[in-house]
Amino acid sequence: MMFPLQLQIPFTMDEIAEYINHYCYQSVMIVSRDGTILCSNDTLLQILGYEFNEIISYTVQDMLVDSVDIAELAEWIRDADSLEQIPVIEVSGKNGERHVTSVSVFEVQQQKMPHSYFIVFHDLYLPPSFTLLEKFSSALLRDVNLGVLLLDRNFNLVDISETACQILGVVRPDVLNQSMDHIFDPVPKEYQFIQRSILDGAVVRNHAFIWTNQNKRYELLLDANVIKDATERVVGAYIIFKDVSNLRSLEEQVQRSDRLAMIGQIAAGTAHEIRNPLTSIKGFLQVFKKTMLEHGLEKEFEYTELMLTEINRINDLVSEFLMLSKPKELHLKPVHVSTVIREILPIINNEAILHNITVKYESEVELPEVIADKELLKQVCINISKNGIEAMDHEGVLNIRESIDHEQCKIMIEIHDTGPGIPSFMIDKIFDPFFTTKESGTGLGLSVCQRIIHDLGGNIRVSSKGFGTTFTISLPYKQSSRAT
Structure with missing residues (x-):
């Protein structure tokens, strides 16, 4: 005592x-x-x-x-x-x-x-090791940027991390202790997030899985396995997944850059050799064209004009090759995005009038400056706007909108058309060199645009939901001049 x-x-x-x-x-x-x-x-x-x-x-x-x-x-x-x-x-x-x-x-x-x-x-x-494991599991569910689900042996959800709730689009109190079959009942069986077979010992490692939540597409990498007690009896299972959408996007950008570099190397070695004879041919054809016009050879004159048009098209293609092989030197300086858009609006409007398209522009007040090459940024916006105008086929609206993302410290330029949209099987290919849906397109315009924006430290994304297409250009802004 x-x-x-x-x-x-x-x-x-x-x-x-x-x-x-x-x-x-x-x-x-x-x-x-x-x-x-x-x-x-x-x-x-x-x-x-x-x-x-x-x-x-x-x-x-x-x-x-x-x-x-x-x-x-x-x-x-x-x-x-x-x-x-x-x-x-x-x-x-x-x-x-x-x-x-x-x-x-x-x-x-x-x-x-x-x-x-x-x-x-x-x-x-509690033994110190057990206490440490308890704190780690709590931190894993609360703080770590991973999707985590814990299931009991009856396929009920015991716990779920905040990241998993955000990606899966569920509210934690609403799904705890609910059957996984009930939680994902609206989803077809073959597309459900996890199958009941996991409790039978079906181990999952690095399984690539695509999940869509409110039109936002996530590319996930998933691991799953059973949890056993000291007697090797299955008492539950865990699922851990990570959002690798940005990594996959970066991987695709690297692959595109490699393809562009290969095309550029080929172009650099052949462009000048192509241009020299083209210049001679173009010069002689212009002489022939004048002579034919003087002698009243109208049909031959039309043929000559057609040949000159095709030669100009080849020259344009060679010029785009040269841009891929040796991009223009960047002249970086502080730029107001609003100024860039306003300076190119007359060009876009003239193109829109020819196609009976209405252009709407929504500006943002007091946007911070971005560090960019003003002329190259103009080139990108004009190219994407012209693509949108041509896609609408003589009827529709082209919307150009500025916005700011304070969380990511980026200025956004959205160019949206009301055309037929881009089919889902094409959406991932539109930035690939030579991919085009136009009869006379080279398939290099968007590749060049993407390269310019990446060189400026930004990124360009496209989304299409069956009606209309939106290109979003995002550029980091100067944080010292952040808008208030």
Whole structure:
């Protein structure tokens, strides 16, 4: 039997609570003179199954089983002179589990907190490694940028991380303890996120999976396996996945860059050799054209004009090859996106009038400046706008809109047409060299646009939902001049 100790400690209740929560592996509780629980550390909470806000609504007597003389224990707590170590007591958990333990009770006397008692449950503790694993699992579900799902043996969702909720489009309280079959019931069986066969031991490693949530497409890399107890009995399963959409996009950009570099090397070696004879042919044809016109050879004159048109087309193609092989030198300086758009609007409007298209422009007030080559940025916006105008086939609206993404520190230029859209099987190919849907197109225009925007440190994306197409150009802005 131990005599009661009196602790003289210069701490407030909050400071003591923080200390016992971080540094005490044993279960610790602080109670008032009448036995009301004032504080408890995480170790005791985990063992008894309570939340902090729950346990402080009880008294210490509520934690003890009926076989203990509660009145005597209360008397010991009320009378400091009678406090002594209690050899053995039984403590009841939230779900009725009983824990046998010995305790020490210390009176706390100091001015910063009410007269209270410090109780140590000597036999109720978690091993340090287990506590660390508990904290890691909590951090994994809360902080780490991974989708995590925990399932029990009945295929019910036991827990889910915040990242998984965002990607899957579910609300955590609504899906906890629900069957996975029920949660994803609207999704066809073959496209459901995870199959029940996972509980039969079907191990999944680096499985590529595509998930769409409110028209946003995620490319996921998924791992899954069962969880077994000490007797090798399956008690549940886990699914862990990561959003690799940006990595896949970066990989595709690298592949396109490699293809463009290869095309550029070929172009650099042949472009000048092609241009020299073309220049001679073009010169002689222009002489023939003049002579034929003077002699009234109208049919021959038309043939000559047709040949000159084709030669000009070859020259344009060679020029685009040369841009791929040796991009123009960038002249970077602070640029207002609004100024760029306003300067090219007359050109776009003239093109739109020829096709009976309406152009609408939405500007943003006081946009920050971007660091860019003004002329190349104009070239990109004109090229994409002309593509949109031609896609609408003499009827529709071309919308040009500016916006700012403060979170990503980027200026956005959206160019949207109301044309027929781009089929889903083509959408991933439109930036590929030589891919075109135009009868007379070279398939290099968008490749050049993408290269220019990447050289400026931005990116360009396209989306199409069956009606209309939107190209979004994003460029980082100068943070020092951020709009207010």
